[in-house]
Amino acid sequence: MSATPASEVNPAPEVLRAPLVVEFPFTRSLGPVQSAFLTGLRERTVLGVRTTGGRVLVPPVEYDPETAEEIRDLVEVGAAGTVTTWAWNPEPRRGQPLATPFAWVLVRLDGTDTPLLHALDAPGPDAVRTGMRVRVRWAAERAGAITDIACFEPYEDHDEGDPAPAAPGTEERIATGPRSHSGEFEDPVAGIVAPARLDYTYTPGRAQARFIDALAERRTTGERCPSCRKVYVPPRGACPTCGIATSEQVEVGPRGTVTTFCIVNIKAKNLDIEVPYVYAHIALDGAGLALHGRIGGIPYDQVRMGLRVEPVWTEGGRHPDHYRPSGEPDADYDTYKELL
Amino acid sequence: MRDVAIVAFAQTDHVRSSEALSEVEMLMPVLHDVLGRTGLRTGDIGFTCSGSSDYLAGRAFSFTMALDGVGAWPPIAESHVEMDGAWALYEAWVELLTGEADTALVYSYGKSSPGSVRDVLTRQLDPYYLAPLWPDSVALAALQAQALIDAGETDEQALAAIAARSRTDAEDNPHAQLRGPRPQGDYVVRPLRTGDCPPVGDGAAAVVLAAGDRARELCERPAWIRGMDHRIEPHALGVRDLTDSPSARLAAERAGAFERPVDTAELHAPFTSQEVVLRRALRLGDSVRVNASGGALAANPVMAAGLVRIGEAAAAVHRGASHRALAHATSGPCLQQNLVAVLEGEPHVR
Numbered sequence: 001m002s003a004t005p006a007s008e009v010n011p012a013p014e015v016l017r018a019p020l021v022v023e024f025p026f027t028r029s030l031g032p033v034q035s036a037f038l039t040g041l042r043e044r045t046v047l048g049v050r051t052t053g054g055r056v057l058v059p060p061v062e063y064d065p066e067t068a069e070e071i072r073d074l075v076e077v078g079a080a081g082t083v084t085t086w087a088w089n090p091e092p093r094r095g096q097p098l099a100t101p102f103a104w105v106l107v108r109l110d111g112t113d114t115p116l117l118h119a120l121d122a123p124g125p126d127a128v129r130t131g132m133r134v135r136v137r138w139a140a141e142r143a144g145a146i147t148d149i150a151c152f153e154p155y156e157d158h159d160e161g162d163p164a165p166a167a168p169g170t171e172e173r174i175a176t177g178p179r180s181h182s183g184e185f186e187d188p189v190a191g192i193v194a195p196a197r198l199d200y201t202y203t204p205g206r207a208q209a210r211f212i213d214a215l216a217e218r219r220t221t222g223e224r225c226p227s228c229r230k231v232y233v234p235p236r237g238a239c240p241t242c243g244i245a246t247s248e249q250v251e252v253g254p255r256g257t258v259t260t261f262c263i264v265n266i267k268a269k270n271l272d273i274e275v276p277y278v279y280a281h282i283a284l285d286g287a288g289l290a291l292h293g294r295i296g297g298i299p300y301d302q303v304r305m306g307l308r309v310e311p312v313w314t315e316g317g318r319h320p321d322h323y324r325p326s327g328e329p330d331a332d333y334d335t336y337k338e339l340l
Numbered sequence: 341m342r343d344v345a346i347v348a349f350a351q352t353d354h355v356r357s358s359e360a361l362s363e364v365e366m367l368m369p370v371l372h373d374v375l376g377r378t379g380l381r382t383g384d385i386g387f388t389c390s391g392s393s394d395y396l397a398g399r400a401f402s403f404t405m406a407l408d409g410v411g412a413w414p415p416i417a418e419s420h421v422e423m424d425g426a427w428a429l430y431e432a433w434v435e436l437l438t439g440e441a442d443t444a445l446v447y448s449y450g451k452s453s454p455g456s457v458r459d460v461l462t463r464q465l466d467p468y469y470l471a472p473l474w475p476d477s478v479a480l481a482a483l484q485a486q487a488l489i490d491a492g493e494t495d496e497q498a499l500a501a502i503a504a505r506s507r508t509d510a511e512d513n514p515h516a517q518l519r520g521p522r523p524q525g526d527y528v529v530r531p532l533r534t535g536d537c538p539p540v541g542d543g544a545a546a547v548v549l550a551a552g553d554r555a556r557e558l559c560e561r562p563a564w565i566r567g568m569d570h571r572i573e574p575h576a577l578g579v580r581d582l583t584d585s586p587s588a589r590l591a592a593e594r595a596g597a598f599e600r601p602v603d604t605a606e607l608h609a610p611f612t613s614q615e616v617v618l619r620r621a622l623r624l625g626d627s628v629r630v631n632a633s634g635g636a637l638a639a640n641p642v643m644a645a646g647l648v649r650i651g652e653a654a655a656a657v658h659r660g661a662s663h664r665a666l667a668h669a670t671s672g673p674c675l676q677q678n679l680v681a682v683l684e685g686e687p688h689v690r
Contacts, residue, residue: 015359020454022398026467034468057579059469065574085490085582087482088530093459095474104479104529106578114578117470117483125530130490146469194467200398200454205362236408237365243382243411245368 016209020202026194031062035190036074036183041148044138047181048077048112055113056178059146075178078110080135080155085115088125097151103128107152111178119151133157144189207237210249215319220311222287224248230288253284256323257331258307259340260290263300278303282323283339290339297324306330344436345555345562346683347548349651349658350374354517354543354639357453363392363402367449367544368409374546375445378558382411385548386441388418389432391425391448392643395460406449417441424448425545425647426608426669426679432549433568442554449544450643457540457642464672466575478537478611480673482529484582485613489531491583494616496531500524502612503535503637510634517541517639538610543641545648563654563665563683567595570669570679577674585621588668588678592622595680597666602682604629604662606649608669610636617675618668628666632656646670650681657685 030038033049037060040047049060050073057065064071087104089096096102097119105128106115121137122128135155142148204212207223211234214221222233223246230239231250239246261280267273278300281290295303296312308328311320350373352358358366375381382388388410392403399405403420412418421427425448432444452460458476465471488494503524510516517539525534548558555562571587571594573580592598605628609615615630624630631637633652636645646669653667664684671677 017359020398028467030468038468057576059576059578061576065576065579085483085487087479087486087532088527089479090527090530093474093476095459095462095472096476097473104475104483106483108578114576117475117577118473130486146472192468192472194472196463196471198395198398198455198460198463201359202398202454203359205365206360207365208362209360236405237362238368238408239411240408241411241413243368243371243409245365 015203016212018202020200021197022200023195023197026196027191028194029191030189032183033060033062033072033074035188036185038144038146038148038192039185039188040183041146042142042144042189043185044079044142045181046077046079046109046136047074047183048109048178049073050075050178056111057114058109058112058116074181074183075111076181077112077178080133080157081107081109081112081115083120083128083130083132083134084108085130086120086128088128097147102151105134105152107134118149121151121153127154145192205237207235207246211235212318214251218313219251220253220284222250222252224250231286232289233284233287233291250286252286253311255308255310255326255328256282256284256287257336258295258303258305258309259283259336260305261295261303276300280323282309283336288339293320294322295324296322304330306333306336342437342439342551343555343564344433344549344551345559345564346650346654347550347555347559347562348374348377349545349547349655350377351515351545351644351648351651352543353515354541354641356517356539356541358451358542359453362405363397363399363449363451364406364409366451366542367406367447370544370546371409371445371447374447374548378548380443380548380558382416382445383414385443385445386417387432387435387444388412388416389420389428389435389444389446391421391423391428391647392450393422395463396457396642397451397454410445424643424645424669424671426650427570427646427671429547429549429647429650430568430570430679433565436549436551442551444549445546446549446647447544447546448644448647450641451542452540452642453542461673469576477673478529478532480577481537481611481613482532483577484617484674485531485536485611487582488613488616493583493620494613496533498616499531499536499612500533502615506631506634506637509632510638513633513638515543515639516634518634519638532611532613536612538636538640539638541639541641543639543644543648545641545644545651547647547651547654559658561658561660561685563657563685566682566684567597568679568681569594570677572672572677575672575676580674582674583617585617585675585678588618588675588680589621591678591680592666595682597680597682598623600664601625602628602664602666604632604653604656604665606633606635606653606665606667607631608636608646608649610640610645610670612637614670614675622666622668622680624666646679653681653683657683660685
């Protein structure tokens with residue numbers, strides 16, 4: 001059971017890479033003010049909240065940003081407003097409100113004191129300026145979310161606060177000033193589901209790339225710490241005890257010893273393995289710590305500490321599918337007790 | 341109160357992509373470098389604190405793997421913030437002020453290259469009203485820039501001059517990603533052009549802090565932290581005056597920055613327009629040398645760029661180029677949160 005120094009470490013010939021998608025549908029509950037605001041959008045009504053100082057905030061918040069007081073005094077505000085600043089976005093990105101070039105805008109809706117961030121659909125940057133009048137374009141299908149406002153659109157009226165006609169095809173009233181609103185609607189929304197997806201290109205780094213490259217040749221390799229001499233399998237590039245780079249690649253196994261194990265009785269989703277099965281820590285010969293793997297080829301209730309095992313590769317597999325008994329006598333406890 | 345100083349600083353060369361290296365492989369040489377400058381070993385360090393974000397590279401619990409590069413055995417006293425390393429430094433400074441430790445190692449790292457940092461940063465926004473619209477970091481900075489232009493605080497030409505000055509200064513910074521002036525290029529999100537935006541890249545930085553006589557033993561000319569404070573503004577962009585930075589001003593005031601003039605400032609202004617805001621809020625006159633390193637416009641390893649500012653300011657004190665320096669770090673959209681530290685080189689006089 002001794003390790004074989006395979007080679008001094010060479011740089012990986014090329015960087016391994018794979019797409020990695022991190023995606024979560026975040027489900028978030030709403031407070032009473034947020035619920036009223038988002039339900040209002042569904043009903044094509046824009047609500048703000050009045051602070052104790054008398055300012056009207058849109059989008060409304062549950063607590064006063066200045067005093068931290070709980071605020072609940074809802075008011076209905078206009079669906080038209082004035083651009084306070086803007087930025088022309090020539091290349092819309094995934095998830096943004098419009099797929100064609102548009103302006104990001106902060107819009108102070110009539111009757112409010114703080115502007116709201118959204119998109120403005122305009123033919124080009126020359127059609128956008130600070131101080132221009134815009135109004136809400138409602139999404140055709142609304143669910144109680146900020147995206148119920150599809151975007152804003154340019155809107156020529158007279159002065160802020162003048163009564164204004166409704167947008168074509170819509171019936172909403174554009175309010176002239178904030179009126180108190182109960183915030184009550186039928187079937188209020190209680191939460192939102194916010195999908196979040198980020199795309200990455202995963203690269204494993206030098207040490208893990210060397211490990212993966214060796215696996216492709218059905219060899220398992222670790223790396224030895226030049227200070228404490230421990231062989232890490234799989235290697236991550238650093239000895240966590242000494243805080244220095246592992247410098248020497250070492251082939252380990254292929255056989256090893258079960259140091260400890262558990263019996264899995266619950267079937268995992270999307271995993272085509274019959275339960276019960278055994279999941280074990282396996283100290284490959286020459287390795288300074290155990291890796292984990294499934295044990296097959298033996299009834300689950302006969303697996304034991306000290307069992308000698310060997311890897312089973314499947315056609316096209318890039319790592320051992322599982323480990324099975326090698327037929328050797330069990331290892332003596334003293335040979336693996338430091339690896340538990 | 342004890343006196344605490346920055347006694348060493350190290351950073352990687354900041355690059356567009358460190359794809360051949362894992363995070364710990366990128367970070368570890370910097371840790372060795374900074375410890376080597378003091379002669380300390382991990383076991384000598386009283387407290388270790390780091391800053392990073394798993395969202396950048398999409399690797400869960402990457403900071404625990406990064407800790408492999410420290411050598412955390414026997415077990416060390418350690419902490420982590422999901423923030424720029426400047427805030428990790430703040431935590432370590434407080435730890436040293438309490439007397440719980442005499443030395444601290446602070447590090448941070450960021451690999452933006454595996455993902456799209458403009459999109460990643462949208463995930464820090466208000467999840468109800470902002471995040472569903474995916475407003476990216478350049479878009480939000482551009483809204484702030486336009487507000488400054490409308491207010492008569494700057495114009496595109498002045499912004500281009502900030503970009504050119506920063507990257508010209510970076511010619512003398514071997515670690516910078518963009519060394520030497522670049523064309524301003526096209527609008528990314530108008531009014532911001534490519535030249536107004538920071539480069540996207542990977543990098544890491546580390547500093548060592550020490551208290552009192554320990555600092556004098558470890559460094560010929562320690563950069564004493566005379567004060568440090570951080571302040572945050574409301575998360576709703578519409579509630580803020582985007583042309584001003586009351587949080588930076590308040591942090592500077594509480595850090596003692598206005599008690600005497602500084603000769604040097606390192607500002608964490610990833611966008612040219614943000615330097616305009618910060619110079620005014622921090623009352624920096626023309627006599628102050630601003631971002632001699634090139635600043636975040638020359639290298640912006642997210643999560644490390646703020647710590648790099650403090651490190652660069654400290655390094656200027658270490659080499660005698662500054663007697664009193666201001667270092668600034670920011671976090672969040674449009675300078676939402678700001679940290680200010682004041683560093684001095686001369687012996688402390690009470």
